[in-house]
Amino acid sequence: xxxxxxxxxxxxxxxxxxxxxxxxxxxxxxxxxxxxxxxxxxxxxxxxxxxxxxxxxxxxxxxxxxxxxxxxxxxxxxxxxxxxxxxxxxxxxxxxxxxxxxxxxxxxxxxxxxxxxxxxxxxxxxxxxxxxxxxxxxxxxxxxxxxxxxxxxxxxxxxxxxxxxxxxxxxxxx
Amino acid sequence: xxxxxxxxxxxxxxxxxxxxxxxxxxxxxxxxxxxxxxxxxxxxxxxxxxxxxxxxxxxxxxxxxxxxxxxxxxxxxxxxxxxxxxxxxxxxxxxxxxxxxxxxxxxxxxxxxxxxxxxxxxxxxxxxxxxxxxxxxxxxxxxxxxxxxxxxxxxxxxxxxxxxxxxxxxxxxxxxxxxxxxxxxxxxxxxxxxxxxxxxxxxxxxxxxxxxxxxxxxxxxxxxxxxxxxxxxxxxxxxxxxxxxxxxxxxxxxxxxxxxxxxxxxxxxxxxxxxxxxxxxxxxxxxxxxxxxxxxxxxxxxxxxxxxxxxxxxxxxxxxxxxxxxxxxxxxxxxxxxxxxxxxxxxxxxxxxxxxxxxxxxxxxxxxxxx
Amino acid sequence: xxxxxxxxxxxxxxxxxxxxxxxxxxxxxxxxxxxxxxxxxxxxxxxxxxxxxxxxxxxxxxxxxxxxxxxxxxxxxxxxxxxxxxxxxxxxxxxxxxxxxxxxxxxxxxxxxxxxxxxxxxxxxxxxxxxxxxxxxxxxxxxxxxxxxxxxxxxxxxxxxxxx
Numbered sequence: 001x002x003x004x005x006x007x008x009x010x011x012x013x014x015x016x017x018x019x020x021x022x023x024x025x026x027x028x029x030x031x032x033x034x035x036x037x038x039x040x041x042x043x044x045x046x047x048x049x050x051x052x053x054x055x056x057x058x059x060x061x062x063x064x065x066x067x068x069x070x071x072x073x074x075x076x077x078x079x080x081x082x083x084x085x086x087x088x089x090x091x092x093x094x095x096x097x098x099x100x101x102x103x104x105x106x107x108x109x110x111x112x113x114x115x116x117x118x119x120x121x122x123x124x125x126x127x128x129x130x131x132x133x134x135x136x137x138x139x140x141x142x143x144x145x146x147x148x149x150x151x152x153x154x155x156x157x158x159x160x161x162x163x164x165x166x167x168x169x170x171x172x173x174x
Numbered sequence: 175x176x177x178x179x180x181x182x183x184x185x186x187x188x189x190x191x192x193x194x195x196x197x198x199x200x201x202x203x204x205x206x207x208x209x210x211x212x213x214x215x216x217x218x219x220x221x222x223x224x225x226x227x228x229x230x231x232x233x234x235x236x237x238x239x240x241x242x243x244x245x246x247x248x249x250x251x252x253x254x255x256x257x258x259x260x261x262x263x264x265x266x267x268x269x270x271x272x273x274x275x276x277x278x279x280x281x282x283x284x285x286x287x288x289x290x291x292x293x294x295x296x297x298x299x300x301x302x303x304x305x306x307x308x309x310x311x312x313x314x315x316x317x318x319x320x321x322x323x324x325x326x327x328x329x330x331x332x333x334x335x336x337x338x339x340x341x342x343x344x345x346x347x348x349x350x351x352x353x354x355x356x357x358x359x360x361x362x363x364x365x366x367x368x369x370x371x372x373x374x375x376x377x378x379x380x381x382x383x384x385x386x387x388x389x390x391x392x393x394x395x396x397x398x399x400x401x402x403x404x405x406x407x408x409x410x411x412x413x414x415x416x417x418x419x420x421x422x423x424x425x426x427x428x429x430x431x432x433x434x435x436x437x438x439x440x441x442x443x444x445x446x447x448x449x450x451x452x453x454x455x456x457x458x459x460x461x462x463x464x465x466x467x468x469x470x471x472x473x474x475x476x477x478x479x480x481x482x483x484x485x486x487x488x489x490x491x492x493x494x495x496x497x498x499x500x501x502x503x504x505x506x507x508x509x510x511x512x513x514x515x516x517x518x519x520x521x522x523x524x525x526x527x528x529x530x531x532x533x534x535x536x537x538x539x540x541x542x543x544x545x
Numbered sequence: 546x547x548x549x550x551x552x553x554x555x556x557x558x559x560x561x562x563x564x565x566x567x568x569x570x571x572x573x574x575x576x577x578x579x580x581x582x583x584x585x586x587x588x589x590x591x592x593x594x595x596x597x598x599x600x601x602x603x604x605x606x607x608x609x610x611x612x613x614x615x616x617x618x619x620x621x622x623x624x625x626x627x628x629x630x631x632x633x634x635x636x637x638x639x640x641x642x643x644x645x646x647x648x649x650x651x652x653x654x655x656x657x658x659x660x661x662x663x664x665x666x667x668x669x670x671x672x673x674x675x676x677x678x679x680x681x682x683x684x685x686x687x688x689x690x691x692x693x694x695x696x697x698x699x700x701x702x703x704x705x706x707x708x709x
Contacts, residue, residue: 055389093386132223157662190608217625220656225656225659307594310591325681
């Protein structure tokens with residue numbers, strides 16, 4: 001059993017190029033990982049005999065809402081710039097330790113590597129993150145909407161600047 | 175001469191008597207053998223997470239009820255534990271005990287629905303009536319406590335909305351006493367019924383590695399033989415003071431981790447809940463349940479992930495606060511959502527009729543799948 | 546009632562209007578589509594189970610809409626589901642009746658304000674005969690809703706236009 005700090009040290013030694021910081025502002029520490037390295041980092045976490053992270057508890061995406069806010073006349077607004085993030089909670093069922101990883105991507109190009117090849121559970125969680133926040137997971141086997149209708153074209157509902165359409169298939173929405 | 179064959183795609187749902195709600199399964203068949211099952215979900219997507227971002231922390235509790243509507247008390251349990259942890263509130267001992275009592279009653283109620291409707295799916299109607307008879311008594315207990323039958327809004331952040339009524343402990347003890355007999359009755363009616371065993375044993379076998387890789391938790395994981403229960407392994411509330419066993423699947427009628435094991439683990443868990451209830455009802459201390467209610471609920475900036483053992487599995491809340499009255503983001507780790515992902519894996523190679531047996535055994539609630 | 550008033554004292558003959566007879570037959574065997582949507586479906590199940598016994602009003606769940614007379618919309622209707630419900634409704638043979646059970650299906654209920662994927666009232670998609678309020682309605686409330694529907698059917702006429 002290892003603490004988050006010890007796992008951070010192990011990762012820092014393994015990947016000195018890009019793992020340097022922990023997100024400490026939250027009361028839950030999160031190791032920051034670049035978006036295009038997450039798959040190899042997770043593969044290392046899952047296969048290293050000292051770590052053995054064999055299960056993904058939760059994958060959550062969130063809109064950081066930190067871009068420039070462009071308000072419009074009708075009270076709605078849009079964000080220009082800013083970031084979206086994806087947070088991974090991992091657990092080892094054998095060694096009983098946990099770790100939190102964080103990936104931050106720009107709002108214009110939210111591309112993150114998929115980890116569904118390591119944990120099957122990530123398949124649906126990533127589809128949900130795509131559906132709700134609009135994160136594109138590269139190398140995902142079946143990246144399409146999961147909760148909203150497949151032909152929904154009004155954007156990603158959990159983004160803070162989402163606007164609901166007036167009608168969907170002839171049914172009044174608001 | 176070779177005959178050209180092709181796979182048939184069969185559509186099940188969203189209106190189907192055995193899909194436990196609005197679930198659509200796209201089944202690919204070779205004759206009667208299942209090649210693949212693709213669940214299509216989202217028919218009950220009620221925008222829970224969007225509502226959380228617009229409401230204050232206490233206002234979210236009624237919406238939390240409506241996630242897994244068969245286990246509302248436990249959803250509230252998970253949510254209030256998370257927010258209390260963010261605020262650093264210590265709740266009185268009496269509140270903890272009442273929460274555990276309500277939680278375990280709810281676990282029995284939820285498992286009764288799971289077991290009863292599973293019987294209907296397999297073709298046994300009578301156990302359903304017996305299960306609902308007992309569930310009705312639990313609902314009466316909830317109703318006399320908080321006035322609602324299904325969606326309670328009973329757990330508040332830092333306390334409870336009411337104290338339990340004076341008669342509650344006596345009536346609950348009577349129920350617990352009677353329920354032990356009912357469990358035997360249920361075993362005689364359904365568990366060892368020859369037809370039921372034939373339909374469920376050796377069907378949909380889930381190995382431990384697959385289960386962990388898919389993130390399966392709760393009774394479904396324990397049925398595969400893993401002794402993993404958050405009440406014991408990541409304790410919250412007063413569970414560490416109570417004595418109970420964690421039953422695991424043993425493959426009594428077939429293989430470890432088959433549908434019958436997943437069914438029977440729920441029966442065994444009800445027995446353990448009865449054991450917890452007996453202790454908790456005796457030990458419940460005096461006190462004021464509204465003592466620790468905070469005046470102002472405004473957690474500091476930060477994020478937290480807490481989890482509890484819901485009747486269906488690991489229910490987690492990931493809450494991100496930016497210091498306001500409303501959370502910035504609430505993400506629910508809904509056990510049913512995770513469990514449904516394994517349908518294709520479990521059904522492969524079985525017959526069409528076994529889809530129902532597998533689906534019933536993993537016990538999903540669509541309100542939680544789609545949120 | 547009107548059906549048994551004009552019965553002869555010593556014969557097994559009942560004099561009644563054809564309309565009343567048809568209405569009586571219709572209202573006493575309302576077969577429903579076995580179809581649950583959300584939380585209210587659990588209360589609907591409780592209504593058909595041991596304690597409340599829906600069967601005594603002639604309500605029997607049928608798995609297929611083609612054999613059913615009523616559909617109880619029990620729960621939140623979402624945009625993805627609305628078109629399917631319309632399809633199910635269209636498959637039911639006439640005369641058909643709709644009970645909207647619970648706040649969500651009446652008006653969107655608690656999901657009124659921020660529900661980007663919730664239909665704000667089932668009556669935007671199919672016509673509704675009886676609205677049962679509550680979140681969720683108690684089984685007694687659903688039974689009351691059914692009695693109201695039976696009353697409505699009793700006053701129906703084959704020739705006269707229905708009063709609105």
